[in-house]
Amino acid sequence: MKYLLLLFALPIFGQKSVLDEYVATAFQQNITLQQKSIQVEKAMIALKTAQSLYQPSVAFQGGYQSGEGGxxxxxxxxxxxxxxxxxxxxxxxxxxxxxxxxxxxxxxPRDFYDVKVQTTMPLYNKDISYNKQIQEQTLSLQREDVSLYKRELVKQIKTAYYNYLLSLGLVKVYENSLNLALEGKKVNEKLLANGKGLPAYLLRSDSEIATIQAQIAEAVKQNQSAQYYFNFLLNRELRAEIRIDFEVEKAIAGVYAVTPGVREELSLLSKSINIQETVLKMNESFYLPKLNGFVNLGSQATLNNISSKSGYYFFGLQMDIPIFSGKRNLYKVKQTQLDIASAKNALDLSTKQFNMATEIAQKNVQSSIVSFQASTKSYEAAAAYLRLIEKGYKEGVSTYLETVDARNQWMNAQINYQLKQFNVLIAAAAYEREAASYPL
Structure with a gap:
């Protein structure tokens, strides 16, 4: 009954488990995550580029001209x-x-040259400042996108790992059932040899064994598929061995209440709104002047008249003040305002949707725990029933059909137990994703 006390459940482990180690490996090796990290690096370079616009530009320019006629x-x-x-x-x-x-x-001109070093520098330009802010916010946006994928990757890895353990457990269940069926066939052969059995029981045993063998083949195939997908997420060789030293019962018992975090999707929407608000400020400042300064240091003369007087300096200021552009700037401002209003509506809607999804995921965890408890009792009852029927069959009290039925009940109860057991962990992983609670 201890699981019923665990509301708002989520598996958290006091010590780092093998599954957490696999998650850390995926953070380093997953190809999609590596691609997103490249996007972060590109955004960082774009920010450095925006910051460099504050610095002066220095260039060497040279020209030579000579001609006749015309x-x-x-x-x-x-x-x-x-x-x-x-x-x-x-x-x-x-x-x-x-x-x-x-x-x-x-x-x-005849043999005329002009060489100079030109230095230009923005003295007042608000667009440069706003562009730097936009690039800073874009970098933060890209980093948030990486965190978003990491959180989704955690859920996929945990679900894939649980499915692998589940498929491995089902293989063992079918193998145990096969061993019981083979043992049952031997009992029938002895009974038939002693004149107490029926040939039909041997036929039924062969049919039961063939059915279980087919189930084993299907379970092995599912296990291999689960292994391939899990290793694919970790960007490893598909047939790489997967550690199974994971204590399922301890993981379920370790479920307890957690405080949900902030979903990256909502943070992305908020940061996107911040970027658009910065763009709005930049568009609204279209009337502000832009002032640049320049200094030229050089030399110009004809090649046959080079002297100390050929050197010169030349400096000045350039100012750009917009006067009229057909109201295009005002239209851009209005368009950006509408984009911000739309983004805020999307943020509000997404917040409600994610809250609802978190509530549903929480309820799924609770119901999966109840189902797991029921399957535990069913499995214990089926195991006890099988022991009684097998004992009765050997003593001649129970029929062979009752034995086959008891074995099927035991096998189905064990399969259901395995499914419900991992359903708890899979549901907890889904809730962990919706609540954004896994520490990245």
């Missing part, structure tokens, strides 16, 4: 200055002022 412009310097130079020569009675020709210059 458009040109004429400068009539000769026509303008030659009359003046002639007058000056006449006044000074010298040739100090020679005549000069008009100049025609092409637009293309």
């Amino acid at each position: 458009r040109s412009i004429a400068f009539p310097v000769g026509d303008l200055l030659n009359p003046v130079y002639s007058t000056l020569n006449a006044l000074t009675k010298s040739t100090a002022f020679p005549q000069i020709a008009n100049v025609e210059t092409n637009f293309f």
Whole structure:
């Protein structure tokens, strides 16, 4: 009756069990979990990228240009200055002022270079700050997604392990039944040899043995399938040996009340709302200016005219202030507000659904415990009945058909006991998943 006292039940073990060790192995080796861990690393890199936008950008730029022909412009310097130079020569009675020709210059430069180191840095840009917050929240979201998969993986591993132990137990039940059937056949053969048995009993024994052998073959197949699936979850070789040093009775007896945790699904929805609220703030700040500064340090001249005067510096500020964009920014704000309202409704609905699922899972644990208790009594009664019938058959009090029926009852009661026993643990694993109580 001790199980009836365990409401809000869930199996928890004081010491780390073999099943907990398998869970820890799966956390390290499961392929899907490894893929999700990669997504976390990518989100971390994206955050570092967002943080780097605060830092200045430095780049080396260089250019060389040279050409001839094309458009040109004429400068009539000769026509303008030659009359003046002639007058000056006449006044000074010298040739100090020679005549000069008009100049025609092409637009293309000849052997012109420009090399510089350009440094740019954002001085005021709220988008960078909001983008950093979004990347931080996205990283937290990815980590929560990993925890969500871990919790689901725990349930799958426990259920698969329990199914493996169950299938292994069923094989043993059928093997024990086969041994009893073979022993029954020997008894019939002795009775027939002594003139007390019937040939029909031997035929019935052979039929019973063949039926049990077929059941053993099916149970072995189910056991192999359970073994393959369990090892698949752990990303191990499918035929790898599975430890069975797990105390089922102690696990059931160790069921006691726990405090449900916070489901990762709800945390994911909350974090998603936080991201959308940050996006809303960023969209609402569209009217704020963006200010950048830049500094260029370089040198420019023609290749045949390089000197100390070729070096230069050039700095400045750039400001961008939006004025009109056809109300597109306002539409984005409204759209984000609607997305937030929808996400909050989804969070409220999911909270109610998960609470209901937790309540149902809790009730399933309680009912599975009651069913297990009933199966225990049925199994004990069937075992006692079989002993009495077999004793009576050997003494000639019971018929062979009663013996076969007693063996079938005993086998079915043992099978039902095995099923109900592991149903308690499987239901507890499901409740553990719904209550989000397994320590990750």
